[in-house]
Amino acid sequence: MFHFDFRNDEALRQDPWAYLATLDDLPDIFFSPDLGGYWVVTRAALIDDVFSRHDLFTATSLAIPKIENAPVLIPNHLDPPAHTAYRKLMAGSMFSPRALAGLEEDTRRFARALFHAFPSGRCEFVHDFAYRLPIDIFLSMMGADLAHRDECLAFIKGIFRGRTVEETTAGFHAAHAFTTRWLTEQLADPDANQGGMFRAMVEARIEGRSLNFEEMLSITLMLLSGGLDTITSQMTHIMRFLAESPKHRAFLVDNPDAIPVALEEMLRRFGISFIGRAAADDFTFEGVTFRKGDPVCAATPIAGLDPRAFPDPLAVDFGRGGEGRRVKHLGFGSGPHLCIGAYLARTQLRIMLEELLPRMPGLRIAPGATIENMRGATMMLHSLPLEWQQG
Template identity: 55%
Template structure:
């Protein structure tokens, strides 16, 4: 039991108090997945006195309820601890019914098949270019590929000059893995300022911007009117944040697993048609996002007394390993859920189900289709020490890989 008793409110019973500092616990950095699996021994809902104090949802079924019940669990705050953002993101920081029209805008316009039509080809071309730029037979996968591809796709979709790629990386890292409120605020402010200036410049001659998502955004209407500049800015910041670090993190886990499991890797090389189904199991087994909500009103939920304003954390890495929802949850089984598919919460659920899920899946699928056949004998470099980066998303900190390279490969 940690010493931070002052962060335990009076309405929290002592038997529900357990430490859970997902942002800096050394045990998570050293052995992430065993640590998350051990959470099966904890109560369905428990309270951590870390990070200012917050509830933790440890079961998949309850997590889905929290995601779906906006009347009890608000998105006014989606981080733990609560972090003040200079931008109210659209649609992330809106509860229904205000959220609905913006959600439809994303689903029907920005992420419509028409807006995304060109991005699979763009993703495939960038994946090949990044592979060709790697040293022969080896790479540090996170820096050489996973951090770069999602940014390249975002820049293409929004029509941003690709020369800005390296500027974006420190902003993303501060927002998602910063250890202080100051780092988070710095990343948000710098990204918001850049994107505001860029948007103003683009709107002077929008016809010159060929980005499919940008064109979908500026031609969209909400409740019969055009979007304001402020709305477009907040949407742009949301697109920037939502599609970069999360995809990078998932890529790092997928490739680490496949580099460590020749049988799973060989199956996907020999049967690439299995990749979409296998990807859902990888997303379940290696969910990476720690998502916050705030209790909207005093209530009793699954026998636990919650007070308005209580922070709530839904750690998808934990609920993806919930043994009450997934038998033998630590095992990756590409045939799990053969009939109906793998049900998981990697992209959330309910009204805030990630609208960019299709684009994220596309990038992950293309990565596997393009890289695995080009990396025979893929493995982690001998002697490499693998550690995990903690924060809003869990990521493999660095991933040195090698494979058999030469005329025969």
């Protein structure tokens, strides 16, 4: 038994990955009495097993600490075979090339507009860009008014930044209320909404029938809670690293074609998500006895820093995967719950680098700035004041 509280540990405020790398000294699986008590897995290969072995580790209970009567988010809270049908539907409709047809163009347009709105040669990157781009892209694809941005961001912060069960639960309740209201309004005249992902959801068929209201509500809640905070969080850490590493930044500016490969190494190095599962039954795994319902944490930042999987894991090496090859990592999970929005996330992160880095020569963190990480279900910087030379 070892204390580890990913929502509140002070050690995660300054350099969370340096601290998480020390977990390599602990057992492959240990129990933390914090957050109501839960198991922590410290090896990449075993974290992969937790993601993949739904017969042992169920996705029907994800929150740590546990939330009683938490909303069911489709397909995240389902195990195969129920999960499989919904995932296939979403992959073939909501995340199809047709539904995401405008993603590249819209992301570039939004990214450029946000950059040109920055004050001369400086910005507070978290609030001026990282919070805004993912939510604006999502609302656009759903055909929702961008005026909803601040309301959505408020409850997303509650869900992911809540440090107690009460704070996290309040975030879910606010998200449920907003989504219920918005979806009811849209379905009153569905033809008026031309958002690609919304249209795909309305037109989707599962087992020969249309989705009912509760299914649409659950899917929309999942997209809101699962796909915004994570991209925002990843943006903040990647831009901090590049602002502090002129060598890596210059390489990407000079070799933009290398950005997709480099991005995978940064996703590996700066993992952000503490993902919950629960023991599906009583069983023994890797010498550890689990009881049905035991919470289990499979964290992508811990997986990415496992020296057995990634030698010298704290180093950022754009060639780690081999010549021109992407390093394999668990940043988007694995198994049946491999993140369905991975393409969406990668596109936004790639375009962020392609559009911003050439426009930010001499990029650096503003002198005297205090950079701190916000703890929670995902790790995000509280603020990131940046400066660069004006062209």
